[in-house]
Amino acid sequence: MQTKNEVLVNAEHRQPVLVQHFQNVIENNELAHAYLFTGATGSGKEELAMWIAMRLFCRNVQDGQPCGVCDECTRIAAHEHPDVLIVEPDGNSIKVDQVRFLKAEFTKSGVEGNQKIFIIAGAETMTASAANSLLKFLEEPSGSINAFLLASNPNLLLPTVISRTQEVEMQPLAAGELQQQFIDAGVPQHLLPLVTRLTHSPAEATDWLTDDWLGQAATSMWQWLSQLLKPDLMAFPTVATALMPLAKDRSRQRTLLDIMVAGLRDALLENIHEENFTASFPSHSKEVTDLTNGYTKNQLVEITDLGLQSKQLLERNVSFQNVMESLTLKVFDVLSPSK
Ligand SMILES: [Zn+2]
Numbered sequence: 001m002q003t004k005n006e007v008l009v010n011a012e013h014r015q016p017v018l019v020q021h022f023q024n025v026i027e028n029n030e031l032a033h034a035y036l037f038t039g040a041t042g043s044g045k046e047e048l049a050m051w052i053a054m055r056l057f058c059r060n061v062q063d064g065q066p067c068g069v070c071d072e073c074t075r076i077a078a079h080e081h082p083d084v085l086i087v088e089p090d091g092n093s094i095k096v097d098q099v100r101f102l103k104a105e106f107t108k109s110g111v112e113g114n115q116k117i118f119i120i121a122g123a124e125t126m127t128a129s130a131a132n133s134l135l136k137f138l139e140e141p142s143g144s145i146n147a148f149l150l151a152s153n154p155n156l157l158l159p160t161v162i163s164r165t166q167e168v169e170m171q172p173l174a175a176g177e178l179q180q181q182f183i184d185a186g187v188p189q190h191l192l193p194l195v196t197r198l199t200h201s202p203a204e205a206t207d208w209l210t211d212d213w214l215g216q217a218a219t220s221m222w223q224w225l226s227q228l229l230k231p232d233l234m235a236f237p238t239v240a241t242a243l244m245p246l247a248k249d250r251s252r253q254r255t256l257l258d259i260m261v262a263g264l265r266d267a268l269l270e271n272i273h274e275e276n277f278t279a280s281f282p283s284h285s286k287e288v289t290d291l292t293n294g295y296t297k298n299q300l301v302e303i304t305d306l307g308l309q310s311k312q313l314l315e316r317n318v319s320f321q322n323v324m325e326s327l328t329l330k331v332f333d334v335l336s337p338s339k
Helices: 004-014 016-027 045-057 071-077 096-108 128-139 159-163 175-184 189-198 202-229 235-246 250-271 282-292 297-315 320-335
Strands: 034-038 084-087 116-120 145-151 166-169
Touching: 004 016, 004 045, 004 071, 016 045, 034 045, 045 071, 045 084, 045 116, 045 145, 084 096, 096 116, 096 128, 128 159, 175 189, 175 202, 189 202, 189 250, 189 282, 202 235, 202 250, 202 282, 202 320, 235 250, 235 320, 250 282, 250 297, 250 320, 297 320
Parallel strands: 034 145, 034 166, 084 116, 116 145
Antiparallel strands: none
């Protein structure tokens, strides 16, 4: 659970423009009844909704900003405020009982006319009955209740829900902020450039860190790449012994191919002495330069293309091992001295 200051700090860091926007909206008394906040995991949807809640409840608002330390702010940040309820998926979905509980809490507690807020995280996971139950709630006209539905994938929401809310899309994170989120998620420094190239989701990066999968994937893929560029026939057994154990499912196989393409991109850009590029494997830059020294730009463009095409092969259900072995053969052909 986040502490009070963290919620405010994160809201202001991740969505500075929207924080300013809602500050004005509240000052002008124009807050809508129901909002749908959309944006990737980690984009600050929940923090922004909680910032608004604190702004509405805070006892020491200064210059339009909640203080973050009064009793109201503290209880909101700790998810303990009786008039600010946060619902999250119970397992894989938000169930009708959770929406009923929310409605019951709001009907019984507090004096009529009091400000109340509810936040539904993962709103796209609402079951149909939960969504229908919520719809009735949203239709009841009440100036004192504000609803915030948060969704990473709004395409999964019922159109009837979307039509009753005002959609606000989170702004893309600044590169520095994204890096900080990856660091907070535990991504080691040397893998940051690669991870930033592969995903914008700290949750996905965290998943890759389980059992050091990402570290091993980067090491094994680099081993294969260095053998590929030599070219060294050991690249074939490396596919079977080092890469196959990491290619557990389709999603991991796709990520492995993305890592491979990132490595080939390094090779191409090092080779043409591109100055302003961020290498995905910065610790191997010197080796990449040495390995690609004797090749032409055309050869490296061609093998980068082959790398990209191999991603399409995987989507056509060619097995990961076949994709990698046939890529190895084709690249050897491009890099052979007769060319
Ligand atoms: Zn406060």
